[in-house]
Amino acid sequence: MKRIVSIILSGILAASVLSSCSREQETSVISVSGSSSDEPDTTYVIEFDPHVYPSIYEENFDGKTKESFFSLCDAMLAGEDEFVCEDDVMFYTVVFTIAHQCFPLVELMGDGWTVKDGKAHINYSLPKEQYLQKVEEFKTLTVSILEECIKPGYDDTDKALSVYDYFITHYSYDYDAAVDDSMRLSSYRLFMEHKGICQEIAPAYAYILLQAHVDCTTCGSLNDINEAHEWAFARLDGEYYHIDPTYGINDPDSFRYFGMTDEERHDQGGWNTAVFNYGNANIFDDSGKYSADSRRFDALWTAVTCNPDYGTNTIRYYRDGGDEQYEFTY
Numbered sequence: 045m046k047r048i049v050s051i052i053l054s055g056i057l058a059a060s061v062l063s064s065c066s067r068e069q070e071t072s073v074i075s076v077s078g079s080s081s082d083e084p085d086t087t088y089v090i091e092f093d094p095h096v097y098p099s100i101y102e103e104n105f106d107g108k109t110k111e112s113f114f115s116l117c118d119a120m121l122a123g124e125d126e127f128v129c130e131d132d133v134m135f136y137t138v139v140f141t142i143a144h145q146c147f148p149l150v151e152l153m154g155d156g157w158t159v160k161d162g163k164a165h166i167n168y169s170l171p172k173e174q175y176l177q178k179v180e181e182f183k184t185l186t187v188s189i190l191e192e193c194i195k196p197g198y199d200d201t202d203k204a205l206s207v208y209d210y211f212i213t214h215y216s217y218d219y220d221a222a223v224d225d226s227m228r229l230s231s232y233r234l235f236m237e238h239k240g241i242c243q244e245i246a247p248a249y250a251y252i253l254l255q256a257h258v259d260c261t262t263c264g265s266l267n268d269i270n271e272a273h274e275w276a277f278a279r280l281d282g283e284y285y286h287i288d289p290t291y292g293i294n295d296p297d298s299f300r301y302f303g304m305t306d307e308e309r310h311d312q313g314g315w316n317t318a319v320f321n322y323g324n325a326n327i328f329d330d331s332g333k334y335s336a337d338s339r340r341f342d343a344l345w346t347a348v349t350c351n352p353d354y355g356t357n358t359i360r361y362y363r364d365g366g367d368e369q370y371e372f373t374y
Contacts, residue, residue: 090187090194092187092255093254094114094117094118097110097142097146098146098259099259100322100327100334101325105137105325109138112127113142113146116138119166120153123168127163127166128163128164129159130159131159135164137325141323144231144247144262145231145246145247145251145262145323146251148231150230150232151228151231152170154167154168182235185235189210190252190256193207193210198354199281200278200280201281201357201374202357204278205354205359207253208289208299209299211245211248211249212296213296214238215240215289216238216239217241217294221240221241222241229241229244230244235248241290242274242290245290246274258280260277260278260279261277261278261323262274262275262323262324263276263320263321263322263323264320264324265320266315273315274324275309277322277336284336284338285304285340285341286305286306287302287303288301288302288309291312297348298347298361299347299361300312300344300345302341302344303341304336305336305338305339306320306335340374343372344361344372348364359374
């Protein structure tokens, strides 16, 4: 695997929460009507959210950083030339760390940026009209993935499982990119080309979950031979879990890399728990605040040929070498 892109900052910024800014949303309203007026209203809305942000960033970056990131999102969605930005350190944090998983369109930013008088100037890699067309295409694509994966009544676990199922069956691993250091990598490339490596797949998965209002970030580590890897780290029903859609792509008939504990994450690949890096942001967890220790999904770790039924919260599966079908209820 390629080295995980990480910007070394001089300490983690103080935690603060900034109220969400007003947002313009592209929406797709899907109505599922009952046969009588006594039945519950099952109308729900799938929408493109311009401002997604995991709780780990809320807790480890200050309000000005969040404000700057949302300003970047608004500017790039409108094709504007500048956004609120205090200095070069904030620029690197917002563009190369936070946007890595929270705003794939940053890949369409060109080189030659400058920061002056509280503003960062944006250059684009495409002419404005062509760029804005790419923006609309990306928003439409995001909504289409959500429409395919998210159905009425889904809770966070349903969403995380369904999106995981989508990723491991719709994308492929790019072995050429894994060895080509000249290739520019991003979650945007994964969405457009349907192939990528871990540092593209994991933030793309996290981004779609954030769009579905599931708290998710990325996590990375090194193994015993100094290889690097990146996967997703989600909070479901108040518990943290490791989820690896990259490994899942090579094992698309099972959910064995979903809902892993810290221990299981180590066992599946030898990834060093002592250097887990959360959010691609040099956030290390000495206090155990982000520990994943719930074994809620342990039945899936040895399961093969999984057939989920999200409507009933069940997964039917087999075990290696056996012909007896089992049922897992989550």
